[in-house]
Amino acid sequence: VRLEANRRESEMLKSVKSKFGQRKVGGQATKAVEETGSQHGGQASTNVRSTTERTGINVSRGVHTTCGSSSTRIQGGVMAPETSHYVEPLPAFRDVLAIERQSLFKKKLELCCVNFDFKNSSMNVQEKEVKRQTLLELVDFVSTSHPAAGKFSESIFPEITGMIAINLFRALPPSNCETTGGGGADNFDAEEEEPTLEPAWPHLQIVYEFLLRFVVSNETDPKVAKKFIDNSFVLKLLELFDSEDPRERDYLKTILHRIYGKFMVHRPFIRKFINHIFFRFIYETEKHNGIAELLEILGSIINGFALPLKDEHKVFLQHALLPLHKPKCVAMYHQQLSYCITQFVEKDPALAVPVIEGLLKFWPVNNSPKEVLFLGELEEILELTQTNDFAKICPAMFAQLAKCLCSSHFQVAERALFLWNNDYIVSLIAQHCEIVLPLIFTALDKNASTHWHAAVHSLTCNVRKIFMEMDPAFWDICSERYAYLDAEQAAESAQRKRNASWAKVQERAVLTAESS
Secondary structure, eight states: OHHHHHHHHHHHHHHHHHHHTTOOOOHHHHHHHHHHHHTTHHHHHHHHHHHHHHHSOOOOSOOOOOOOTTOOOBTTBEEOOSSOOOOOOOOOGGGSOGGGHHHHHHHHHHHTTEEOOTTSTTSSHHHHHHHHHHHHHHHHHHHSOOTTTOSOOGGGHHHHHHHHHHHHOOOOOOOHHHHTTOOGGGTOOTTTSOOOOOTTHHHHHHHHHHHHHHHHOTTOOHHHHTTTSOHHHHHHHHHGGGOSOHHHHHHHHHHHHHHHHHOGGGHHHHHHHHHHHHHHIIIIIOOOTTHHHHHHHHHHHHHTOOSSOOHHHHHHIIIIIGGGGSSGGGGGTHHHHHHHHHHHHHHOGGGHHHHHHHHHHTOOSSOHHHHHHHHHHHHHHHTTOOHHHHHHHHHHHHHHHHHHHTOSSHHHHHHHHGGGGOHHHHHHHHHTHHHHHHHHHHHHHHHHHHOSOHHHHHHHHHHHHHHHHHOHHHHHHHHHHHHHHHHHHHHHHHHHHHHHHHHHHHHHHHHHHHHO
């Protein structure tokens, strides 16, 4: 069996050398590879160079940039030529002895460092299938426990991360609005745009699955792996969150979450760079495809924060999460954003005051669907608000709610009136009725008499009834005050009309006197 396996390996190496051996990866690419490898010590650099010399395939951790079909040489990997011969696959892991599996594992990693042009489906069909099958074998090898093989040795990590980098780390294509000459963030609507799916997904999906299984494997020692899955590696993963392909972002979300849980040394860096992505999105571009996925990861991270909360986390809430309410496309990630913010308030109810103040600061003016989202989030936060904190934000909050109650958009007015269907919020309002009712009495009276929508009219009458039953005496006082103010305003309006009429009479009299 060993002799047969050695014969197959020898034939495979000859085939690879005949195909790629004449294509030397030199110049700046080789220099970049050597510089990258030197960051991980002499042993890692030696492994990378020896692999390149042995097979003619560069498996360094350089970033692969997808090229056209005519390209045969790239930094960090090899692009398959336009015309190539069928490559015989390497033997399966079950067909070799246990002591030879590590060597075969390296050879399969080297074979998967060749990239193909998936824009042309008729080119390199057999080679693509060989690579796909090899990737599936690698996933199975990483997922299955091999007691005889032991844990991944440090010498294999450059090969693993090199293969992952060559396949995954690439320049993302421009979005549809950029290629069609759109007006940037002003004309971009992520809900209407069709996502651009990655043509190389048949291979990328398996590489992502390999990376995920490798990270969660019990045989991956984080103390050793952190030298290769370093900040630079994590940074490249975070940059891929801007991919338009939702399948890719979903894998990235799961992988980054696993890395955050397993590699504690990377946690501050991950939080810091996510913060940087948010800042750039809020204040510069207002366009990023992975905000919702990043917020999902943060939701799990925030859920695990220890109490009392650190000042660093509170600053992140006020300077990064709350300003995410500002962009026009907030609807694309509002559900995840609302979850993150309510997690903060659940852990520290005193944060309800700055959170509601932040909501009021970014409250939309002429965007009714966005107002409906804000009202829903406001209700979730009020359910976690204490009585003392509720009194602090009553004046500003109900002044804004009064505008929503008499909004001509029936969904905004209806959603604001739904707040009185929440028993806990009604109990808070009852304790501060003397503050709340004067602020919204005019809006309630206006809705009851003039609002065009029947459902809003009905809900308004129910809210008025709640206040009447809550404190009948104070309701009567507010009614009298409103009647007095209404009469006073009517008198002032009539007086202004009379003054305007007399001014016209005097002007005509002056003109008549001058003409005579």
